[in-house]
Amino acid sequence: MKLTILGCYSATPRVSTHTTSQVLEINNHMFLIDCGEGTQVELRRHKIKFNRIKHIFISHLHGDHFFGLVGLISTFRLLTRETDLHIYGPKGIKEVITLQMKLADSWTNYNLIFHELSSDSSELIFEDALVEVYTIPLEHRVYTNGYLFKEKEGERKLNIGAALDANIDKAYYNKLKQGFDVKNEDGETIKNRLVTSKGDKPKSYAFCSDTVYKEDIIPVIKDVDVLYHESTFLDKHAHLAPKTKHSTAKQAASIAKHANAKTLILGHYSSRYDNLEDFRTEAKTVFENVKLAKDGKSFDF
Template identity: 75%
Template structure:
């Protein structure tokens, strides 16, 4: 998995800070998560081949998480895209996009498929043979979901030297990767584990922005490899976090600790703070493995 942060600040776009947008590259999928104003320029700036995006996940309908979407959809049209585009978003977004296409008399020549979300419990919203995506219901001022991206268990890896030594016909290699025992050219049964190695452990990534501190998400994100959790405020401004239904860096770290995640990435910083290091310092008092999201930064895991 490779996570590219295109924007990780709250509220308004500024000259050097961008609202929320991330690209998750996972098993040949390129998923776009949230799409604040200017996301298409960020995609260009960071040289991401954005025609590869087939699935866009929008957490909620506050502008800093989706005002760039209609422009991106329009740009795909101008670039003569033909591939289907799936959008997973709260109910209402389809109407916003469709209305603007109607007024511009500019319909996409590719298929635009909206998956409107309104469930208040976690649900499976995407699945193929390698990846599944679940919603993470969050606690914010409007209906909001985080998203959990889980690799499925992959195939076992063939130990080619051992397989050749065991005199197995190459026609059986596929079955070996799938975990089956096979018969070799001498009609001898070869045990799978003697010629294969375990698959890479499947990775998982949870995106949680925007949300108040909510222990209800813990069972859903338990043991994920990487958790992105919003930290709009520092603990000293906890009184601002509560009414706006945002979190502090300390609260994000508490969730990370209780959910036993591998790594915590902080983001969605209020632009009132000059120094991001304070977010990391605060979270490190609670949880040991903390990184700061920054526009343009990538994480591989």
């Protein structure tokens, strides 16, 4: 998995900071998560191929998380995209996007498929052979979901030397990776575990922004490998967090700790702070493995 932060600041885009958007590469998918104003330019800056994006997940309909969506959809149209585009987001997202297409008399030549969300419980919203995506109901000033991306149990690793020694035809290699016993060229059954080993442990990523401190999400994201949790405020402004339905760095760390996450990435910083290291310092008093999101930064895990 590779996570690229296109923007990780709250409220408004500025000359050198961008509002929320990130790209998660997981198996062969390129998932776009949130889409603040200017996201299409950041995608270009980071040379992310537009056509690889087939699924966009929008957490909520505040501008710093979705004002770039209509422009991206429009640019895809101008570039004569043909690939289907799936958009997951709160109820209302379809109306606001289609109204703008109607006013511009500019309809997409590709299929635009909206998956509108309104449940207050976590639900499976995407699944294929390799990946599952679940919502993480958050609590913010408007209806908001985080998203949990989970690799499925992967294929077994083929020990090619052992398979050759066992005289197995290459045509059976995929069967072996899928865990089956196969017959070799001499007609003997070869036990799968003799020529394969356990595949990579499936990874998971949870995106949680924007939200007040909410322990209800802990069972949903339990044992997640990487948790991105908003930390709009430092402790000195903790009184603002419940009022604005945001979290502090320490609260993000507390969620990471109780969910037994392996890594916590902080982001969605208020622009009032100059030194982001303070977020790390405060979070580390609660949870050890803290990383800071930064516009343009990539995380491989």
